[in-house]
Amino acid sequence: MRPKNLIKEDAIRSIALQIISEEGLENLSMQKLAKAANISPRTIYIKYENKEDLLIKLFIEEVLGGYEKAILENFDPKMDFREGMKRLWLNTFHYLKNHKPSFSLLQHGKSSPLLNKAYQEKNIRQGEFFAPIPIFLKTNIEAGLIPDLPLDVYKALLFSPVNDLVAEYFDHADRPIQIITEEMILTCCETVIKGITTLK
Amino acid sequence: MRPKNLIKEDAIRSIALQIISEEGLENLSMQKLAKAANISPRTIYIKYENKEDLLIKLFIEEVLGGYEKAILENFDPKMDFREGMKRLWLNTFHYLKNHKPSFSLLQHGKSSPLLNKAYQEKNIRQGEFFAPIPIFLKTNIEAGLIPDLPLDVYKALLFSPVNDLVAEYFDHADRPIQIITEEMILTCCETVIKGITTLK
DNA sequence: ATCATAAGTAAACAAACGTTTACTTACTTT
DNA sequence: AAAGTAAGTAAACGTTTGTTTACTTATGAT
Structure with a gap:
């Protein structure tokens, strides 16, 4: 089977932290995070339930x-x-x-x-x-x-x-x-x- | 002219604080606040720009x-x-x-x-x-x-x-x-x- | 009593939200 | 080399978002 791309997992985490730090928790959205990490929103849901x-x-x-x-x-x-x-x-x-x-x-x-x-x-x-x-x-x-x-x-x-x-x-x-x-x-x-x- | 209802202004403030305290800043919405204060969303915009x-x-x-x-x-x-x-x-x-x-x-x-x-x-x-x-x-x-x-x-x-x-x-x-x-x-x-x- | 006017409402707007569906890709195993 | 499968994508789902439009209400001034 196709293995996970660990670089993408890292990107999700670090970019989420970056958005929270710069714009606040209230301005983090799944779609904004996906776009900033250059991935599909669905990819976040592979690792995280919600x-x-x-x-x-x-x-x-x-x-x-x-x-x-x-x-x-x-x-x-x-x-x-x-x-x-x-x-x-x-x-x-x-x-x-x-x-x-x-x-x-x-x-x-x-x-x-x-x-x-x-x-x-x-x-x-x-x-x-x-x-x-x-x-x-x-x-x-x-x-x-x-x-x-x-x-x-x-x-x-x-x-x-x-x-x-x-x-x-x-x-x-x-x-x-x-x-x-x-x-x-x-x-x-x-x-x-x-x-x-x-x-x- | 019709005077402001100061009780409603108080309610907006205290209920907003209550929602932020109980659910967090990220879960406060204008519509939730209006509903909880029993007013129309438009009323909030009389006192506050946005x-x-x-x-x-x-x-x-x-x-x-x-x-x-x-x-x-x-x-x-x-x-x-x-x-x-x-x-x-x-x-x-x-x-x-x-x-x-x-x-x-x-x-x-x-x-x-x-x-x-x-x-x-x-x-x-x-x-x-x-x-x-x-x-x-x-x-x-x-x-x-x-x-x-x-x-x-x-x-x-x-x-x-x-x-x-x-x-x-x-x-x-x-x-x-x-x-x-x-x-x-x-x-x-x-x-x-x-x-x-x-x-x- | 009527008028003028700001306060206030109900309903709606486009945009953005979290999440899912239907599908394709890429890699391991055989 | 083919099959099997999880990773990953693009597009869309129904909601909820912040805010506005069109209208009604209530009150001080005339």
């Missing part, structure tokens, strides 16, 4: 998968707290600023009920998603190096400021001088570390 | 306007740093957790290119938007009470963790026991304050 299936698989497999892998690169739960934090922040910053379409769909995941629901179900089904980070925190809490705050508070402190700075980076990415630098990420990270390790 | 105009005015005037007002309530740039920070965090938490549709559109504003662009233009045109906060920070920097970090770093530290915790609050709002409490917000706020005031 539009919702495409969006969820793009979000969960393509984007969240790559994001998790990039964040955890060279990270080990047994690292020193300061070094571990810096590694996570720099991994996040470098990955996201070089993958604008992925960052864009991640942001959509926080507002679209469809994607948000899919994210929550993934979190419930796969307990190992981003698991090294809770282990890292627990180890440091048990060693008495950081206070015993709720996991949600740690998640808010670890992930949201660097995410916010990346959003700011893209908002001004066309400027002649870089507004958000690696130095600023490290300053912000250092501030959070100080806050956590100084508390109580 | 769909984009409706979304932008909803976002900028209705949502951002109310958000800014709520955050700055009982806040004064001359407040003590710790007290000012707590005021801002608690205002944000209480307002957002009681205004889910507004929170939802605020989140959409971070992913939708249309709304994001509108937000940036508002920020440029109206230099006074959220102005008390930069003044608050500048005053404390000049008094030597907090370090001289870039405004973007302060914005990331002040706004994003509490926003993230509100998102978590809504994700688990149907649970029997409250997951995100005011106590957690204050703990998180205290951590950030410690980080900022301890640094250097």
Whole structure:
């Protein structure tokens, strides 16, 4: 039988992400995607059941998968707290600023009920998603190096400021001088570390 | 002449926000909105030029306007740093957790290119938007009470963790026991304050 | 009471939507 | 080399989209 053309599958994914990033989730249509990828609409339906299936698989497999892998690169739960934090922040910053379409769909995941629901179900089904980070925190809490705050508070402190700075980076990415630098990420990270390790 | 029915105008706004919150921006249509508000589609076009105009005015005037007002309530740039920070965090938490549709559109504003662009233009045109906060920070920097970090770093530290915790609050709002409490917000706020005031 | 006029309605417009039907192509297996 | 089959196409399906046209309603001013 005729084999799948993997180049076309890649094109569907990358062009879908590109359209979402440039025009928003509300402006992605199957026909627009097919035309931009130079294929027939029917071809998308070989791989994906429907539009919702495409969006969820793009979000969960393509984007969240790559994001998790990039964040955890060279990270080990047994690292020193300061070094571990810096590694996570720099991994996040470098990955996201070089993958604008992925960052864009991640942001959509926080507002679209469809994607948000899919994210929550993934979190419930796969307990190992981003698991090294809770282990890292627990180890440091048990060693008495950081206070015993709720996991949600740690998640808010670890992930949201660097995410916010990346959003700011893209908002001004066309400027002649870089507004958000690696130095600023490290300053912000250092501030959070100080806050956590100084508390109580 | 026949006067406008202000109740209908209110219904358009609140029902639009409700649909966006429950089904997402990508599932709001003018006809669905008209049907849900029990009016003719044409009535929406008396107040708004088109769909984009409706979304932008909803976002900028209705949502951002109310958000800014709520955050700055009982806040004064001359407040003590710790007290000012707590005021801002608690205002944000209480307002957002009681205004889910507004929170939802605020989140959409971070992913939708249309709304994001509108937000940036508002920020440029109206230099006074959220102005008390930069003044608050500048005053404390000049008094030597907090370090001289870039405004973007302060914005990331002040706004994003509490926003993230509100998102978590809504994700688990149907649970029997409250997951995100005011106590957690204050703990998180205290951590950030410690980080900022301890640094250097 | 009537008039002028903007508010508001019901129905319709072309265009675009997600998806499917009917068909052809290209490659593996025999 | 022929057969079998999934990949892939072009065109179309019925809906729904954003918006408008043609009309009616309700109210302040005369």
